[in-house]
Amino acid sequence: MENIRMKPLHHKLVLTVVSIMLLLAAVTAGLVYYYESEHAHVETEQTLNQLLDTVSLTASIAAYSKNEQIAQDVLSGLLKNTVVQRVEIASHEGFSLSQEKQLLPIGTSVVRDLISPFNVGEAIGKISLHASVNYNREKAKQSAIFSIIISVSLITLTTLIILWQVKRHVLSYVSNTLHAIEAGSVKRIPLLNSHKQDELGRLGRDINALLDSLGNQFDAERILRKKVEVAEQQLRHIYNSSSAGLFVLNEQGDLSNYNSTFTRILNNTEQANEDFTTNDLFKRLLGQQDEFALLIKQALDSYHLETRDFPLVEAGRAAPRWMHCLLSKMLDSDGDVVIEGVVFDVTERVYNEETIKREAHHDHLTGMLRRKPAKMQFESYIANNPSANVSFLLLDLDGFKQINDSYGHHAGDQVLSIVAERLFKCVRISDVVCRLGGDEFLIILMNDNDVNLKSEVANKMLESISQAISLDTGELVSVGVSIGMTDLHISKSISFEALIKDADQAMYQVKNDGKNNYQIKT
């Protein structure tokens, strides 16, 4: 829980109470002042009368005897009293004297007749006493101030004691208890018995209710978070364990995210390499390829999924590995354009496909083309090269049937295999070597514009094939070959079948003429 520097509540309370109190004290003081002002008038009058009582005899004597000296003494004596502001004394037949302190407005006055000391009831003069307005005011002010001081100090003292009690027993308790409570914990504020019915009790209950609902919220959140975590883990697991290499490129084509499979595919290992090398590897293997750059461009230009296979040519490895790559443009959560990519290692599939294709097109035993692909190659060639001459050499082995019969099929296969090897060595790489079936072969010499080439090749073949063949059983066998030949010019046809037929005729001629020779169709 946060530790804020505390500004104790009771300080604020004291401040508030003192403010209100001062206001009330001011009002009270005003009332007291008003009342005292009124009351002081009466009091002052009383005081003045008492003063007059004190001096009346002397004053009467002075008035009777018209003795100014005594009168002056009386006046100055009276004036010494703080209440008295001005004094006048007059004898009816004599003097009229007055004394005063300062020129101040007169508040209360008392006038009294001076009675002759010797003749009862005979007024012989007048004496008057005046108190200043200020005296009354001063008195009222003093009363007001006194009342303020008394009430303020009493109330302050009481307030402080009460607040101290409240703070010590209640506020401190609630505050300290709350301070100690951790949100989401099971701790609650114990309710004080003495405060169950008042606001403090309600505060405690409300806080407990809040803590309850907070706790419930925390629980719900915790469960939810757990679910999200599990889901995230599953997603991450799927992401990382996916058999596909997943990666994200930014608009510049730099790698910004990828899963471990992606690294494994690029590295061609089962272990994920250090991260920092992945980007380098990516740049080296895929990033530098023009085809890949083109694919990125296509992906950025369209909203379609762009796919292509790439060979990864790595140092120290003869055959390239093949990557099947899918790119698509996406907007990420920030609205930036990114490219999401999927990479599969399709090396095996590519090579499998190649093998299948190869097996479909080639004779398994000899590695020669089959008839149909040979025909396709021929037709494709003459379509592209209409002016080129092409020669057909039809070969049939002599003495093969006897070997097959004497030594078995396995020996026959061996013979065919070796013959095939020898035939490949007799032709150019661009030429077609085809097994038509059994021990019958077709050699197609592309672009044969040399009139002597057919004969040279045929001679080479005759010589090569007639060499003894060592079987794996140790026996030596030998076969011969009868070759019938033709070309486009001779046959005046571009039909594959027709050309074979012409060559076949020439070959039968050789068979009939004693075998192991060649002949060009006439």
Place this chain on the structure above:
Amino acid sequence: MKFITLSLLLLFTSSLLADIVVIGNLQNSNPMMSARAVQEIYMGRKRALADGNIAQPIGHRDLREAFYTYLTTRPIAQINAYWARLKFSGHRTQPEILSGTAEVISKVKANKNVIAYINDQHVNESEVRILFVIKDK
């Protein structure tokens, strides 16, 4: 000695019993005085007589208490205090007090403005003039 004592006693008794009269010089032309006027002169409130002359009141030691008691209804102690107060102020003194009637009469006869009080038994109207009579109660 016996005579003196007797005569004093007689005098005192007679003076107590007799009326007191205020007398003046024969040349004093003022009319009869009122009690108030006598009081004002003797208490120092007034100095002038009706004719404007300044009166010179004279006291009589033996009659003084009775005289003042009649005039002011105050005990003599208060009268003394009164005079003491006035005396302290330095302005007035109480009338001169003489100790014998003969002395008083001769003062009255000697000065036109002197007034005094004596027992009426001693009044010879060919010597002094009666200005006021205090009836004995």
